[in-house]
Amino acid sequence: MTFHILTIFPEFFRGPFEHGIIQRARESGRIAIEIHDLRGWTRDRHRTVDDRPFGGGEGMVLKPGPVFEAVESIWPERNPDRRVILLSAQGRKFDQARARELAGASELLLICGRYEGVDERVAEHLADEEISIGDFVLSGGELAAAVVIDAVARLLEGVLGNEDSAVHESFGEDGLLDCPQYTRPADFRGWKVPETLVSGNHEEIRKWRKQAALEKTARLRPDLIEDSELRTTK
Secondary structure, eight states: OOOEEESOOGGGGTTSSSSSHHHHHTTSSOOOEEEEGGGGGGOOOOOOOEETTTTOSSSOOOOOOOOOHHHHHHOOOOTTTTEEEEEEEEEEOOOHHHHHHHHSSSSSEEOOTTTTTHHHHHHHHOOOOEESSSOOSSBBBBHHHHHHHHHHHTTTTTTTSGGGGGGGSTSSSOOOOOOOOSOOOOOOOTEEEGGGGSOOHHHHHHHHHHHHHHHHHHHOOOOHHHHHHHHHHH
């Protein structure tokens, strides 16, 4: 799978993709990440990508021209397997279910918003969708792009060492949080690992993990239980 990032700060991505799972996936050829400098599609000597908003207001807005030309240059032809995503605070909230959907594409092109936003014509006539990683405002879409790529890439075949890792985790197929995890020592400062986990009884361990996941979700994210119940009744 190929990820394209359109940004005015290409140097931002020198670090996030050079470690761990993403680095190994790039080195193995399972994913490719192409960084595109939006200023490469400007036509003035100052390489201007923004302008004042019509109607007044504070801040600056990314101009539509360079964004349209960049996307149309990167992808002269569009098809359903190529998705253009505008990262903005106004977008649909990104979650694990959306990550699984995006993992089915062959290529993703992520447009990193900046300043007060991007000219609305980009959202209306160029992007396939707007995505937000949460109900808060970032200085730009670069951090959001890194989050989306990490979440999607780890769902691709062969990226994780154990394919079940992407199934038996938080926000998996049942929509709940993962169960609590423990490792050695079994007794740390008087806090002991639940006896079931060291019993060797795999069926009892499975039951314990299912119940513990449900209890943890009810305590920390009760909204997920409601969503899960809605899915099972549909």
